[in-house]
Amino acid sequence: MPEARVIPIREVPPPEPPETEPVAAAGDWEESLAAALAFLRRRLTGDYEVDDFGFDPELSDAVIMAPFRALYERWFRVETRGLDNVPDEGGALVVANHSGTVPLDAIMTQLAILDHHPAHRHLRLLGADLVFQLPGIAPLARKLGTTLACQADAELLLGRGELAAVFPEGFKGIGKPFSERYKLQRFGRGGFVGSALRTGAPIVPCAIVGAEETYPMVGNLRSVARLFGLPYLPVTPTFPLLGPLGLVPLPSKWIIAFGEPVETASYGAAAADDPMLVFNLTDQVRESIQQALYTNLMQRRSVFF
Amino acid sequence: MAATRVLVTGVSRDLGAVLVRMLSDDPTVEAVVGVDTHPPTSDLGRAEFVRADIRNPLIAKVIAASGIDTVVHMNVVPSPAIAGGRAAMKEVNVIGTMQLLAACQKAATVRTLVLQSSTRVYGRSARDPAVVAEDAEPREVPTSGYAKDAVEVEGYVRGFGRRRPDVSVSVLRFAELVGPRIDSALTRYFSTPIAPTVLGADPRLQMCHEDDALAVLRLAAEGDRPGTFNVAGDGVLLLSQALRRLGRPSVPLPPAAGAAIGRLLGVVRTDLLSAEQTGLVEYGRVVDTGALREIFGYHPHFTTAAAFEDYAAAHPGPLRRVPAVALAEAGAQHLLERRRTVRA
Known part of the structure; x- marks a missing residue:
């Protein structure tokens, strides 16, 4: 019996020239340029x-979110649970x-759904009126898709089939x-339940673990805060002691769980009238x-890991 | 019930004159009377022009003599420059409206009253909802300028509606009007060499094209469309975005010092950056137009972006469609394309 021979199948595509790899890479580079x-x-x-609320998805996803994305992935190492509870x-x-004195938790929740939910939905935040009174912050918040936490805006968003967060x-x-x-x-006056009932939108409970430790608030400079019309002015172990360095959040380990x-x-x-x-x-x-x-806190090994 | 004998106030300004021409071109309209204190600058067609001050009881005689059945009130002037000072402006707007309404109340023939109002009646506040509906209570009631007059005028018109329930009263709240023919505070703002903006603010603007405004006024004048309606194009433009589309350079100024610094730099004429104007370029205003579509029965043809584009095409700024930007992109694309073909 003759030794088995490998019979080459005709029309075998010639091996890819080694040059293609760098070319493809260069192509990617060119594409992105x-x-x-x-x-x-x-x-x-x-x-x-931009939409009626001033949401600028192009700027938001590509530019404004970029630094927060780094925080999300590298600094807080956010872990998401129950993303399938968020409708597509x-x-x-x-x-x-x-929690956390600075509303990083809101932006991290936005990123959790934008980057890790299969439908990559935009989470439209409902923010306090203070957000829209602060110069610089107000237009930035609008560009990120935030709008005022009021009945009219909440119901308009939900009625248009948007995913909102409060x-x-x-x-x-x-x-x-x-x-x-x-x-x-x-929980306020339960206005969010009224809006959900009026629009028939499901409520997705969300527990954010980790934000509490980013800026542990050990004191509150109430009188200074009142001077600037702010609701509070936090004293953390590093702020205002270390000045601008105190603005760096502690690298706590985060879990965002959707119920x-x-x-x-x-x-x-x-x-809604009941x-x-x-x-x-x-x-x-x-x-x-x-x-x-409580459940997710118990499962977290430590504050930082 | 078509309008047959129409009286239009405020016809010396552009929009009023165009509406009068539209009405006079319509064979179903028997007679058109235009009223203003100044003679019209453009042709009014077959319409009759009466040079009268609506602050004067003479207006009652005009209405009675012509057997007017439809009154379109467009003489709430938006700027002191037009009326010759704020005091005169207030008098024309408020006292003038009161006189006109008094005359209408006496005239049994009047069946329809149309008021050209503005979305500025909603005031401006950071605590306003993003999209304001007609029944929204303003968080901060306007306390000065045109917006205050407009609120008062609407109040008198509502009172008239209660006293004459047989008259169909349409109050049309127009967003900022734009178009090639419109000369308003906003269009003059966009025509400043360097547009001053408020540091740390980028408001959403909503606009209404003049053609849509005229169509809505014309429909309202046909009667049987009582109520208060917001009239605006779909969608919004951010102020920064509008300035970029227009190709107009801008300079951000701190909010409090804005007007003073602007005046100093000569980029702002004093009549331009009134309190209202800064309000618009600081907060913006967006309204809900559901009632216009569903109850009034009109769908604006121009979106905010299209309306602004129409204006921008007629009044381009120095940086509009600078070929350099497109050229740079095309050049780079071309180079990349060549690299690709060379390698392949």
Whole structure:
């Protein structure tokens, strides 16, 4: 029996020339240069779209988010859980705890969904009115897709099928002392439940672990804050002691966990006028976030790892 | 119920004159009377012009003598420069409207009243919702200038509507009007050599094209469209984006010192950067136009971007469509293309 021979199949494609690899790489490089030039041209000539709220997705995703993306990936090493609880399409309201004196938690949640959710959705934040009174911050927030946390805006967003996020604790949550970390504050007046009921949007509870330790607030310069019309002025172990260096957040380990959605459509829009139901749903959402906070805290090995 | 005998106030300014011409070209309209204190600068077609001050009871005689059934009130002037001072402006706007309404109330023939108002009645505040609907309560009621007059005029018109429930009253709140023919505070702002902006602010602007404004006024004058309606193009432009599209250089100035520094630099004429104007370039204003579409039954043809483009094409800034930008991009593309073909 003759030795088995390898019979070459005809029309075998010739081996790829080794030059192609560098060429492809150069091609990528050229593509990105061309894309960057086109981007620059669009920005310089105003040839881009913003929506009614002033959201500029092109600028936001590519430019404003870039430094936060580095924070997300390298500094806080954010871990997401339950992303499949966030619907791929249609209006939905993410409700999360708020902490850390600087609203980094809001932007990290935005990035979690933009970069890691399969549908890469834009999370539209509902911000406090202070955000829109601060020069410089206000236009930046609008470009990131944030709008005012009020009934009209929330319902307009949800009605248009957008994914919105609200932090019902507000300043009580983000400006609370470090000693009260991971203790949910009062959930406003439950306005977010009313908006979800009126638009039939599901509520996705979201627990953010890690933001509490970024700027541990050990004191509050109330009188100085009042002078500038701010709700609080934090004293952290490094701020204002180390000056600008104190603005660097501590590299805590983050977990952002999305919980089982609370369906609201079956109650009907009229249910928003039933205060008992609104209170009950508010409590239910608040409880599930508090539980998720404890669960994820227990699973985190340490504050920094 | 088509309008047959129409009285239009404020016809010496562009939009009023164009509306009068449109009405006079319409064979179903029996008679058109234009009223203003100044003679019109353009042709009014077959319309009759009455040089009268609406602050004067003479207006009642005009309405009665012509058997007017439709009144289109477009004489709420937006700038002191037009009226000859703020005091005169206030008098024309508020007292003039009161006189006109008093005359209309007496005239049994009047069936339709149309008021050209503005979205500036919503005031401006950082705490306003992003998109304002007609029934929204302003967080900060305008306290000066045109916006204050417009709020007061709307109040008198509402009062008139209560006293004459048989009259169909349409209040049209127009967003900032733009178009090749429009000369307004905003268009004059866009025509400054270097547009001053407020440091740390980039408001959303919403505009209404003059053609849409005229079409809506014309429809409203046909009657049977009572109510208050926002009239604006779809979508928004950021101020920075609008300036880039126009090709107009801008200089950001700190908010408080803005007007003073601007005046010093000579980039701002004093009448330009009034409190209202800074309000617009600091906060902007966006309104909901659902009622216009669903109840009034009009869909604007021009989006905000298209309306502004129409203006920008007629009044391009020095940096508009600078060939260098496109050339640089095309050149780079060409070089990359050549590199690719050389290698292949």
